[in-house]
Amino acid sequence: MKMINSKKGLLGSEFVLWFFRFLIIILIVASVTFMVFAVQRKNYDVRDSEAVLISENIMDCITKEGEITSESLDNFQECINANEEEIYIQMEVFNATIGIKKAEFGRKELKIYCEMLGDVKQRYPPSCLKQMYIINFDDGFKQTAYLNMSIAIASFEKNV
């Protein structure tokens, strides 16, 4: 009681009171700003739709008169205008006669990230798509084959 009654003590208690008043305001402003930024930073993820469209575009592009040739399979990357660093596409054509014929494009490690998706929690997971088609494959000899297409899209900066 004696301290508060003295001039120095009074000044000290006033200072503490003002300090906490401003601290509360600063905390409110900081938390609101943080929340607004946290909500704003979320991107609208379109990679799943993009992967489906890429798959359709590639199939339309490499199929000539209902057939896929060995040459068109090897040059499938010419069908899309994609950044090599942001995407990985793997095509596997297989049947009992030809075995497996592969063609790929882009950043290989994205495929590994896709395989780890269920097991490891990733901060920036890629978007992954696997599709299987039954095709007429012309490798000098026309035959029916399966085509497995795997697509992984990174593009984290714009979508995550």
Added chain:
Amino acid sequence: MNTRISPFHDKRGFEKLFQFVIYLVIVIMILLGLLKFINNYSSGEAVKEQILAKQIALAIDAAKPGTEIVITKGKFLVSVNNKEVNARAKEERQGYTYPFFTQNRIETEQKEGILNIKIS
């Protein structure tokens, strides 16, 4: 003897009132600034730019040659080059740019509030 003390006659009381008014003014100014900041962000120009650019890019990717896409863009400024779509809410903004992957030829035509995209 009349001993009524008003804050204006009592020096200490006047100081307290003055401090409180200053504090109140500062708090109101900060809260108004905060409201303006939230309002700017929640009007969502940045989000709308992003959604518009991405949806146009997806529409271009999904379109087959011979398709014509007509977009009512309203006040937004949309530009499409051979690789990217850019959407801006205002002239002075940088806007949002999103790439598309189709190899088809793109031609655009701007009319008031409408953007025509021809894919060939």
